[in-house]
Amino acid sequence: MKKKILINLLFIFSLIFIFRYTMLPNSSLGIGMGKGGFNLIPFKSLGNPLSPGFFINVGGNILLFLPFGLVLPLKLYKIDRMQIVTLIGLSLSIMIECIQLTMPNRWTDINDVILNTLGTYIGFRLFSKFRLAYILK
Numbered sequence: 001m002k003k004k005i006l007i008n009l010l011f012i013f014s015l016i017f018i019f020r021y022t023m024l025p026n027s028s029l030g031i032g033m034g035k036g037g038f039n040l041i042p043f044k045s046l047g048n049p050l051s052p053g054f055f056i057n058v059g060g061n062i063l064l065f066l067p068f069g070l071v072l073p074l075k076l077y078k079i080d081r082m083q084i085v086t087l088i089g090l091s092l093s094i095m096i097e098c099i100q101l102t103m104p105n106r107w108t109d110i111n112d113v114i115l116n117t118l119g120t121y122i123g124f125r126l127f128s129k130f131r132l133a134y135i136l137k
Helices: 002-022 052-075 082-101 110-136
Strands: 037-039 107-109
Touching: 002 052, 002 082, 052 082, 052 110, 082 107, 082 110, 107 110
Parallel strands: 037 107
Antiparallel strands: none
């Protein structure tokens, strides 16, 4: 029972974490501050790879969804296939970007979708690695 409560708390925390940085005003990991707008050209708005802003944007978007990809297969134990977990992360990211399109001072960016999905994938891979290590113990 304690394990189930912990998994539920981790899942809720991962969603609150995502919500905090994608939906609330004055919380951005990248170019989301300012006039707002949209970018549909992959990698266009990432900027100079040597700048600190690049690492904040790329790393932040990946780390934002990594806990989600790690906890989702624990929460929904029947969803433990990489393709399904990644597709759910992609869908959540697209939904967030569509909502941000209607919000003032927020950017809708294809790079966010790509990087968020990558974060979900990496989270799932970590889940798989930990699960395998646990099984082999």
